[in-house]
Amino acid sequence: MSGSDLQRMVDALAEEIGRSVAINDPSVHLKCASRHFGDEDEVRVHAVLQREGGSAAIGHMLSQGITEWTGPGVIPARADLHMRARLCRPIRCRGELLGLLMVIDPESLTEADIGAIEDSAAAMAALLYRDFVAEDEQRVAREGAVLELLCGTAERRTAAQRALGGQGWLRGGHHATVSVAEVVAPGKEKAQVEVALRVALEAVSRNRFAEFALAVDGNRGFLLQSAPAPKEHLRDQGAMVAKQVRDALGGSARCVVGIGTTAGGLAEAWISREQASTAARSARTLPDAADVVFWEELGVYATLLQIPDDRLTPRLLPAALNELIANDPHGRLVRTLAVYLDNAGSGPDAAAALHIHRTSLYYRLHQIEQITGLSLANGDNRLALHLGVRMMALLDDPS
Structure with missing residues (x-):
């Protein structure tokens, strides 16, 4: 099918019902649109x-939930976006969502208009399905090669790079x-999560800053760009992806982005x-972590997060630290130890950070030494306890 075939059908429908008509792809990006009939809003003008x-x-x-609709429905207006209500008619063939037919101001449509739509x-x-078959084969092949390039064995990575180059994708990067x-989205279907990820990644990949390749695998999305970019550009890019996924899924959904x-x-x-996967894991695991995390900012967690999930249990903590936890029901001594070690063993700095007198600090440190049986004057002891304290933050990893 040529684009002109679809465009002619859109124009013919618009003239018949006297309304602006648009066809979006399943990611809600405009494929083609009729002329305006005085019913356009700011969202339509921007889209055109x-x-x-x-x-x-x-x-x-x-x-x-429009990507799950099987029949026409109404997308409500959003005054803050200067967006009027729309009739959305999913276009499907053999169960595949191929496009979204949009007409503004559905309440004024007549029965004849609905019939024409x-x-x-x-x-x-029928026209879109022919394109879908060819395009989907290419997309599946491309994304499969990208996943092998990023996640496969050495042999498969080499084959994937050759396949991508042979198809004209990412040559000579x-x-x-x-x-x-x-994405962590309780209650959301896998298909909804994948669509939200794909929409967000495709929005970023249209940026002309570099050549991009993307792939989506369940609740994970991968974005590969073949040119160096400023750190703030990458951070903004990740934040855009995280926000758009949250907006699409709503509720308690969260999207985190790790950058290698x-x-x-x-x-x-x-x-x-x-590196990016490790950074993403830290973002969803560590308390108060940002949604976008760079691997190079992880510090000691870059090492601790290499521990497999099934090994990351309280049994992995130093025995002395577990003893302290068991004898510190309110967590006061554990927090004191953490702050003391974070301040390189400086009593004045630790006392100031804890907002207590130095005498109180030294009393607590003495208690810690008695419970653990370890001297905090020993560098190896401090290192083992410090690593254990940092590891504690990972023990509630939901993965």
Whole structure:
């Protein structure tokens, strides 16, 4: 199918019902639109000019569950977005969502208008399905190769790089920076999470800063870019992905993004991916962690987070620290120990951070030494206890 075929059908429907008509792809990005009939709003105008209606509008539409609809429905208005209500008619064929037919101000549509929309949607489905088959085969092949490049064995990574280059994707990249987005969305279907991730990653990948490749695997999304980027640009990019996923899924959904360092070409992209995955794990695990975390900011957690989930239990803590925890029901001594070690064993600094007198601090430290049987004057003891205290923050990892 050529784009002109779909455009002619959209124009014909618009003239028949005397209304503006638009066709979006399943990610709510504009495929084609008719001329205006005086019913346009700011979201439609923006979409016609920019090929998408903006992340907030897309998030609002996706939050209605439109990608799961099997029949027409109404997307409510959003005054803060200057967005009027829309009739959304999913276009499906053989169960596949191929597009979203949109008409503004559904309440004024007549029965004849609705009938014309239904007839046109059926005809459009046949045209779109032919494109879908070819495009989906390419997408699946490309994403499969990207996943192998980032997550496969050495042999599979080499084959994936060759396959990507042979298809004209990511040829000759001398740099590779990987971001990993992970979604925790209780009560949401896998398909909803995947659509939200794909929409957010595709929005970022349309940026012309670098060549991008993306892949989605369940609740994880991978974004590979083949040019170095400023740190703040990467942080803003990750924040955009996290926000758009949250907006799309709503409720208690959370999306975190880990960002690896820039590797020396596609052959080393897996290194950046491993770093990014570790950073994402820290973002969803550590208390008060930001939604976007760089691997290079992890400090000692870059090492501690290499411990497999099934090994990360209280049994891994030093026996002396477990003894302290058992004898410190209110956690006062454990917190004192943590602050003291974080301040490099400086009594004045630790006392100031805890807002207590130095005499009280030294009394608590004496209690800690009695319970643990360890001298805090010993460097090895301080190191073991400090690592244990840091590890405690990881023990509630929900993965």
